[in-house]
Amino acid sequence: MRPAGRRRSYTQRGIERLTCCVDGCNNKARYEWRICADGNLARPICPDHDVALNQLVMRWAFRDTREADIKRYRQKVLG
Numbered sequence: 001m002r003p004a005g006r007r008r009s010y011t012q013r014g015i016e017r018l019t020c021c022v023d024g025c026n027n028k029a030r031y032e033w034r035i036c037a038d039g040n041l042a043r044p045i046c047p048d049h050d051v052a053l054n055q056l057v058m059r060w061a062f063r064d065t066r067e068a069d070i071k072r073y074r075q076k077v078l079g
């Protein structure tokens with residue numbers, strides 16, 4: 001079952017027992033994300049979706065000027 005978001009942050013051990021919050025994704029979570037419009041709740045997210053979300057926001061905010069930072073983050077998280 002997909003976990004509900006929560007107000008308190010997850011512990012690293014706790015979050016790794018959960019499934020990613022992205023609809024249709026069954027990967028194990030490694031991080032958490034908070035979205036203001038979602039009540040600012042902590043939601044578990046898998047490494048693939050964390051990288052995708054970072055890329056999306058970086059390109060939205062900085063257009064194509066931060067591609068090296070996106071690539072560095074991808075390599076750090078996904079290896």
Ligand SMILES: [Zn+2]
Pocket residue numbers: 020021022025026027045046047048049
């Ligand atoms: Zn995911």
